Amino acid sequence: xxxxxxxxxxxxxxxxxxxxxxxxxxxxxxxxxxxxxxxxxxxxxxxxxxxxxxxxxxxxxxxxx
Amino acid sequence: xxxxxxxxxxxxxxxxxxxxxxxxxxxxxxxxxxxxxxxxxxxxxxxxxxxxxxxxxxxxxxxxxxxxxxxxxxxxxxxxxxxxxxxxxxxxxxxxxxxxxxxxxxxxxxxxxxxxxxxxxxxxxxxxxxxxxxxxxxxxxxxxxxxxxxxxxxxxxxxxxxxxxxxxxxxxxxxxxxxxxxxxxxxxxxxxxxxxxxxxxxxxxxxxxxxxxxxxxxxxxxxxxxxxxxxxxxxxxxxxxxxxxxxxxxxxxxxxxxxxxxxxxxxxxxxxxxxxxxxxxxxxxxxxxxxxxxxxxxxxxxxxxxxxxxxxxxxxxxxxxxxxxxxxxxxxxxxxxxxxxxxxxxxxxxxxxxxxxxxxxxxxxxxxxxxxxxxxxxxxxxxxxxxxxxxxxxxxxxxxxxxxxxxxxxxxxxxxxxxxxxxxxxxxxxxxxxxxxxxxxxxxxxxxxxxxxxxxxxxxxxxxxxxxxxxxxxxxxxxxxxxxxxxxxxxxxxxxxxxxxxxxxxxxxxxxxxxxxxxxxxxxxxxxxxxxxxxxxxxxxxxxxxxxxxxxxxxxxxxxxxxxxxxxxxxxxxxxxxxxxxxxxxxxxxxxxxxxxxxxxxxxxxxxxxxxxxxxxxxxxxxxxxxxxxxxxxxxxxxxxxxxxxxxxxxxxxxxxxxxxxxxxxxxxxxxxxxxxxxxxxxxxxxxxxxxxxxxxxxxxxxxxxxxxxxxxxxxxxxxxxxxxxxxxxxxxxxxxxxxxxxxxxxxxxxxxxxxxxxxxxxxxxxxxxxxxxxxxxxxxxxxxxxxxxxxxxxxxxxxxxxxxxxxxxxxxxxxxxxxxxxxxxxxxxxxxxxxxxxxxxxxxxxxxxxxxxxxxxxxxxxxxxxxxxxxxxxxxxxxxxxxxxxxxxxxxxxxxxxxxxxxxxxxxxxxxxxxxxxx
Numbered sequence: 001x002x003x004x005x006x007x008x009x010x011x012x013x014x015x016x017x018x019x020x021x022x023x024x025x026x027x028x029x030x031x032x033x034x035x036x037x038x039x040x041x042x043x044x045x046x047x048x049x050x051x052x053x054x055x056x057x058x059x060x061x062x063x064x065x
Numbered sequence: 066x067x068x069x070x071x072x073x074x075x076x077x078x079x080x081x082x083x084x085x086x087x088x089x090x091x092x093x094x095x096x097x098x099x100x101x102x103x104x105x106x107x108x109x110x111x112x113x114x115x116x117x118x119x120x121x122x123x124x125x126x127x128x129x130x131x132x133x134x135x136x137x138x139x140x141x142x143x144x145x146x147x148x149x150x151x152x153x154x155x156x157x158x159x160x161x162x163x164x165x166x167x168x169x170x171x172x173x174x175x176x177x178x179x180x181x182x183x184x185x186x187x188x189x190x191x192x193x194x195x196x197x198x199x200x201x202x203x204x205x206x207x208x209x210x211x212x213x214x215x216x217x218x219x220x221x222x223x224x225x226x227x228x229x230x231x232x233x234x235x236x237x238x239x240x241x242x243x244x245x246x247x248x249x250x251x252x253x254x255x256x257x258x259x260x261x262x263x264x265x266x267x268x269x270x271x272x273x274x275x276x277x278x279x280x281x282x283x284x285x286x287x288x289x290x291x292x293x294x295x296x297x298x299x300x301x302x303x304x305x306x307x308x309x310x311x312x313x314x315x316x317x318x319x320x321x322x323x324x325x326x327x328x329x330x331x332x333x334x335x336x337x338x339x340x341x342x343x344x345x346x347x348x349x350x351x352x353x354x355x356x357x358x359x360x361x362x363x364x365x366x367x368x369x370x371x372x373x374x375x376x377x378x379x380x381x382x383x384x385x386x387x388x389x390x391x392x393x394x395x396x397x398x399x400x401x402x403x404x405x406x407x408x409x410x411x412x413x414x415x416x417x418x419x420x421x422x423x424x425x426x427x428x429x430x431x432x433x434x435x436x437x438x439x440x441x442x443x444x445x446x447x448x449x450x451x452x453x454x455x456x457x458x459x460x461x462x463x464x465x466x467x468x469x470x471x472x473x474x475x476x477x478x479x480x481x482x483x484x485x486x487x488x489x490x491x492x493x494x495x496x497x498x499x500x501x502x503x504x505x506x507x508x509x510x511x512x513x514x515x516x517x518x519x520x521x522x523x524x525x526x527x528x529x530x531x532x533x534x535x536x537x538x539x540x541x542x543x544x545x546x547x548x549x550x551x552x553x554x555x556x557x558x559x560x561x562x563x564x565x566x567x568x569x570x571x572x573x574x575x576x577x578x579x580x581x582x583x584x585x586x587x588x589x590x591x592x593x594x595x596x597x598x599x600x601x602x603x604x605x606x607x608x609x610x611x612x613x614x615x616x617x618x619x620x621x622x623x624x625x626x627x628x629x630x631x632x633x634x635x636x637x638x639x640x641x642x643x644x645x646x647x648x649x650x651x652x653x654x655x656x657x658x659x660x661x662x663x664x665x666x667x668x669x670x671x672x673x674x675x676x677x678x679x680x681x682x683x684x685x686x687x688x689x690x691x692x693x694x695x696x697x698x699x700x701x702x703x704x705x706x707x708x709x710x711x712x713x714x715x716x717x718x719x720x721x722x723x724x725x726x727x728x729x730x731x732x733x734x735x736x737x738x739x740x741x742x743x744x745x746x747x748x749x750x751x752x753x754x755x756x757x758x759x760x761x762x763x764x765x766x767x768x769x770x771x772x773x774x775x776x777x778x779x780x781x782x783x784x785x786x787x788x789x790x791x792x793x794x795x796x797x798x799x800x801x802x803x804x805x806x807x808x809x810x811x812x813x814x815x816x817x818x819x820x821x822x823x824x825x826x827x828x829x830x831x832x833x834x835x836x837x838x839x840x841x842x843x844x845x846x847x848x849x850x851x852x853x854x855x856x857x858x859x860x861x862x863x864x865x866x867x868x869x870x871x872x873x874x875x876x877x878x879x880x881x882x883x884x885x886x887x888x889x890x891x892x893x894x895x896x897x898x899x900x901x902x903x904x905x906x907x908x909x910x911x912x913x914x915x916x917x918x919x920x921x922x923x924x925x926x927x928x929x930x931x932x933x934x935x936x937x938x939x940x941x942x943x944x945x946x947x948x949x950x951x952x953x954x955x956x957x958x959x960x961x962x963x964x965x966x967x968x969x970x971x972x973x974x975x976x977x978x979x980x981x982x983x984x985x
Contacts, residue, residue: 007149008149008150011146011147011149011150011356012146012147012149012150014146015143015144015146015147018139018142018143018146019143019325022136022139022143022325023318023321023322023325024318024321024322027318027321028318035292035295037291037292038290038291038292038293038295038296039291039292039295040295040299040308042132043132043295043371046132046135046139047364047367047368050139050142050360050364051364053142053360054142054357054360054361054364057145057146057356057357057360058357058361061149061353061354061356061357062353062354062357
């Protein structure tokens with residue numbers, strides 16, 4: 001498997017992971033009262049997971065160069 | 066300082082700056098030093114996705130729904146991860162076919178169908194018009210609000226104004242002029258607008274900075290950080306429901322999911338996104354960085370949406386100020402004039418960026434896929450006879466830009482006031498989502514047909530009109546009230562907002578569910594019901610298999626007919642201008658290695674295909690097809706022929722694959738054969754050597770026997786003592802001859818495995834003692850000392866007693882031959898070594914060179930030069946000895962260093978079981 005195909009598959013997997021993270025029922029787990037560092041849990045989760053996803057994408061595309 | 070004239074001047078100065086950037090980039094592009102050939106510029110230009118809708122509208126939606134705006138940005142993040150595969154494919158297809166727009170792409174995939182291209186164009190224009198009106202609304206509202214400074218008055222409260230004094234109209238007209246200046250300065254055969262892309266990238270930076278500035282200001286200056294904003298919001302009775310737990314979301318995961326899907330389609334199929342991502346792409350590799358840079362941009366521009374929304378709600382309680390304007394009104398209320406101006410410019414950036422790219426994309430579509438195909442078919446216009454059509458093309462595009470913007474303005478006057486920004490934008494998203502099945506299906510599924518795509522598009526679009534556009538128009542009071550309430554003709558089941566009784570979904574989700582069912586259903590159903598034409602089959606193969614190795618010729622393989630070069634040249638010149646046409650011909654000739662016009666070009670299939678592709682870059686695939694067909698005589702290929710060609714192509718690929726495998730196998734076989742041949746040659750050489758050595762060895766004793774026999778024969782009167790001496794020599798030489806022949810036969814029997822063995826339990830100690838006794842005379846003659854080091858008892862070995870004697874005799878007689886007479890010393894030792902019994906014969910002779918240590922075990926090989934040196938043996942003894950030892954499962958070798966003597970050793974296994982195991 002070439003690195004090109006490998007990255008394609010990794011990114012597709014990441015997209016599927018995102019679909020799970022940003023949808024019911026995982027989303028419902030974080031839809032609860034309370035705050036993290038003063039930020040409501042759901043907001044903190046959404047932005048945190050989003051940032052993590054983007055970081056992973058950057059890592060997949062940019063490593064070994 | 067926020068007087069009207071300052072705002073107007075700043076706005077124009079900003080537009081002027083944009084134009085300067087675009088002008089500079091265009092100049093650089095003409096000079097061949099592109100400024101936009103960078104993954105960063107590409108990523109920033111993709112950020113044209115963030116429009117005034119993002120800039121103003123996200124806050125508006127967040128203020129009423131909380132987190133509900135976020136899927137519009139999460140969707141593209143998820144989608145862009147798939148771009149590695151999907152967008153790469155689209156980019157390759159578009160570059161190969163010189164695709165000029167989304168309509169062109171879809172039309173081209175389904176057999177270059179002008180009808181399909183037209184349908185896509187109509188849907189795109191109608192679908193995007195609300196979106197454009199949204200930008201007009203945002204800019205004119207922003208302008209009106211900022212003009213009221215220091216008062217904060219909502220534009221709706223200012224009352225209706227006549228059309229001529231309407232800011233939105235002026236904004237529309239100015240933007241139209243601006244876009245014309247940007248996008249249609251000249252006609253580019255590749256539809257590249259480098260200047261525009263540079264300006265858009267700059268605008269993306271401006272709007273991001275402006276939004277971050279106001280976000281930081283509101284969060285950290287007006288309030289005391291994120292925690293403070295959320296804490297205050299939580300304490301507020303109106304806002305608390307948006308925070309804990311999130312009711313807007315809790316009840317509606319379905320609409321969340323559909324919004325995500327909707328925006329996934331939008332990031333690919335909004336005409337402006339297709340324009341910047343595909344048409345303006347300079348290098349496929351830019352995609353790699355954009356895959357994560359663009360999501361970073363979206364993340365950044367959304368960070369402060371919630372704080373601004375809650376901050377605004379807290380700042381302006383009671384809803385006196387429209388939440389869509391919070392980014393502008395909070396700085397104004399805080400008397401931050403400079404910040405307010407920056408925000409206004411940021412909003413202007415967001416809106417102008419979107420309008421420019423969108424209208425350029427739409428005007429290309431309208432021109433290439435709607436107007437030109439119709440004009441070219443109207444024979445009464447005699448367009449075919451006009452020498453230069455570039456002016457007409459530019460005119461159509463400019464007209465289309467003005468037309469689209471005025472449509473946007475019209476929608477703004479008609480329906481704009483009834484909706485918040487976000488809702489307007491979503492209506493457009495839902496319209497472009499209708500392209501997804503035909504476009505994505507088209508690049509992954511060869512079975513999709515033109516009829517299927519057309520049916521899917523029309524069905525989806527009809528549902529969109531019925532469930533989204535009609536309600537929007539009715540709410541604005543332009544359609545009879547009651548359609549929404551009672552349904553058409555009083556049929557409740559057909560109510561646009563609850564079609565077939567589907568309740569409990571919000572408007573967008575409801576429309577998406579039904580339109581997607583209709584669209585995908587019609588696309589797949591109609592495609593499967595019919596079968597594709599020849600043209601469709603070939604285009605399907607070109608699109609779906611674009612990443613595979615293409616057989617030579619590409620699209621040209623499928624063409625058969627006759628054409629003339631001058632006709633094609635004048636055709637190209639009519640649409641591209643004569644200079645561009647000539648340049649294109651030169652490029653083709655260069656690629657073919659011809660000097661045109663000195664050497665004539667051949668109007669073969671490849672050339673016709675080249676001209677058509679060039680033409681497609683200017684007027685779209687469908688129109689180009691019509692034009693080329695009008696000047697060449699084509700033989701239509703039947704579906705069967707195209708299928709046969711495709712089959713042939715895939716067979717050729719399969720064959721070439723097989724061929725490659727076969728040639729690799731052949732190469733391997735050749736190498737083996739070569740090695741075998743080398744071995745045989747060596748063996749042949751050895752055989753010759755063997756024969757010549759044997760002859761040589763035989764001749765020496767024969768010669769002396771003959772010589773002495775002749776002496777005896779000729780001189781019968783020799784003294785008796787002499788005669789006896791000569792006879793002794795003759796007998797000795799005869800013995801030597803016999804021994805030699807015996808050895809040669811022995812060696813040949815051993816080599817061919819025809820020897821008889823007499824196995825028995827042999828005591829090596831006894832063997833050595835007997836041999837030493839037998840060779841004692843030899844050692845005494847040469848004055849060589851022989852020492853034995855034998856243990857009392859050693860285990861017996863399985864061997865042939867006579868043969869073992871032969872081995873030891875051979876080793877000892879060799880040793881005595883190679884040591885110096887008088888000072889020589891030979892030592893024979895016997896020892897146990899693990900499962901073996903080992904015999905060592907050590908001498909203090911001259912030793913054997915490292916490279917000879919293996920050779921001496923070969924037949925007739927002796928250390929040193931056999932030709933010049935005097936042979937000191939037959940050269941067969943060691944060879945035979947080693948064969949014998951190896952037959953009984955042992956090993957024989959020599960260890961030596963020149964000048965330090967040599968030690969010949971051999972081992973034999975102790976027990977019979979072991980010997981058997983080893984032999985097996």
